[in-house]
Amino acid sequence: MPRIRHQRCPACKTDSLAATSNPSILDCRQCHGLWFEDGALNHAIAHQHDCIDDYDHELHLGPALRPSDRQCRRCQVPMVHYQLLEHYTTEIDCCPECDGVWLDKHEIDQVMHSPKLKQALSDLNKKVTWKSWLFQFLTSMPVEYNVQPHRTPWVTRLLIALCSLIFVAGMFAPDTNEWIFVNLGLNSDTQSPAHFVLQLLTYQFVHGGLMHLVGNMYFLSIIGDNLEDALGHGAFLAIYLFAGVMAALAELMLFDTAQGPLLLVGASGSIAALFGLYLLWFRHASLTFMIIVYQKKLAPHWYFLIWSLINLFGMFTAQGGVAWAAHLGGFALGLLLGYLMKDYVLRKNPLIALLNQPEAVLRR
Ligand SMILES: [Zn+2]
Ligand SMILES: [Zn+2]
Ligand SMILES: [Zn+2]
CATH class of the missing domain: 1.20.1540.10 (Rhomboid-like)
Structure with missing residues (x-):
């Protein structure tokens, strides 16, 4: 597989993905979305919340909605749209084969705060x-x-x-x-x-x-x-x-x-x-x-x-x-x-x- 495919941004489809200080997180220099793999997203979320040691964002996702028009940069298969939380309709792209996750720029904050969001929404919706x-x-x-x-x-x-x-x-x-x-x-x-x-x-x-x-x-x-x-x-x-x-x-x-x-x-x-x-x-x-x-x-x-x-x-x-x-x-x-x-x-x-x-x- 040509190396260049791996730089391909799933969202803007330019070859703009670049490694950040964490090699499992790549940043698109065009659209400023982020690519996470090897559990890096869970670490990043846990890091945001001092009280959480281990986090598995997949356990909290809402329903799988439909195939996305975005491709996993690693597996070259279409990713799947998931609703971030049951009561939060942001849709994120997850790879069905590896644990790769793509977040558009405007979704990053929502995902990083998702454990707090989930707790808040369950309190509010009682x-x-x-x-x-x-x-x-x-x-x-x-x-x-x-x-x-x-x-x-x-x-x-x-x-x-x-x-x-x-x-x-x-x-x-x-x-x-x-x-x-x-x-x-x-x-x-x-x-x-x-x-x-x-x-x-x-x-x-x-x-x-x-x-x-x-x-x-x-x-x-x-x-x-x-x-x-x-x-x-x-x-x-x-x-x-x-x-x-x-x-x-x-x-x-x-x-x-x-x-x-x-x-x-x-x-x-x-x-x-x-x-x-x-x-x-x-x-x-x-x-x-x-x-x-x-x-x-x-x-x-x-x-x-x-x-x-x-x-x-x-x-x-x-x-x-x-x-x-x-x-x-x-x-x-x-x-x-x-x-x-x-x-x-x-x-x-x-x-x-x-x-x-x-x-x-x-x-x-
Ligand atoms: Zn991009
Ligand atoms: Zn994949
Ligand atoms: Zn009050």
Whole structure:
């Protein structure tokens, strides 16, 4: 067999395959795909994941789809298209005779991350269980399906602890409670500008009732962990507090002070901004929605669309006691920031980027 055939790239059919520092991996200098043989692909995948010693990618492949128009550079037989994973529709070319595998340039990242992708997709595609049904039936709170965060969500936990502590302090002492509302809540009557600016931050930690606190903290705990993981602790905290300030300003702008001074408390505005980020970055996640007794996993955009409609309805029918404008203002800010930061966040989080691609098959 003439040696030159062995340099033939299965994809672009030019004689451009060249050895890399690993002799079992060849790189096409034309189309930048990679050829793997002698188990080199398994080593490369295991190397990406410190926790895996041995990996056999063939065990995880989806179904064999059809013969490919590409030829194995060694055996000169047509390769076979396999789906990368059961729930990821990228097609890779494998030789039916040797263990040669060809990856196009855009597939390399997907294949290298495939063990994590497989785990993530199996978490995301879990069916609702009777436990999640019972939980939502009793609490009216959604159940979240998302990937397991890597970082411990310290900031999320700290925010929850602070809000709860302030609430408990007020619950046991009526005097303290009044002091908390007057000084830490956002009060449009506050005279000192410095105090008012401080209140723009502190009002986010004060809650008006147990259900107000529990509802907010539950949402913060389920979506905060993934957002903090994607952004990093500092950026997450900065966005959370900034969104709370902007949500309060939105409420102040639309509030008619002729009805009396505005007293605003609660983390809802800040958390509404997190909804916007979540919607734009985690299209793969699901939140369950319940109509009487029927529970359904919804994509975040559907879930938060329903949530926004409820808020719009509340604002126009002007039901008192809830800061509709703060909710919607926070949410709009979250959508804007989420849109502006999406490329950056996906670059920082390869797994989230891969789950955002259309190849991810999501079952709801
Ligand atoms: Zn090529
Ligand atoms: Zn072969
Ligand atoms: Zn979560």
